[in-house]
Amino acid sequence: MDCIFCKIANKEIKSEIIFEDDEIMIFKDVNPVAPLHLLAIPKKHVESILEIDKLEDDLTVKILKAISDIAKEMNMDKEGFRVVTNTGEGAGQSVKHLHFHILGGRKFNWPPG
């Protein structure tokens, strides 16, 4: 399958990996929109959060825990940070492999643009 995040997960494409285990990868976004901008993915290909049922329940929990751990390790918890999963055209999803943006290091407005 021609999916850029599958290729990152299986190391066909290089990325700056922050955390990895058998099922999960967290790597730096190549085009950061905040001083800290990471992407957390399941290595298994699912298109978006709409297909979360295709992942084992414990993997979904593991991804959220990994996000929490990394945010603390990188001291994002002090000032606040944002976790975003753009879903579909209207939300600007450009890569159709489920990913959670982890954004930190600056102030974030609400509502988002």
Ligand code: AMP
């Ligand atoms: P989205 O637009 O929400 O689907 O997010 C996709 C994100 O993937 C964007 O922020 C891109 O900058 C990022 N991205 C695309 N290609 C790569 C890559 N090869 N390595 C790291 N991040 C990437």
Ligand code: ZN
């Ligand atoms: Zn994929």
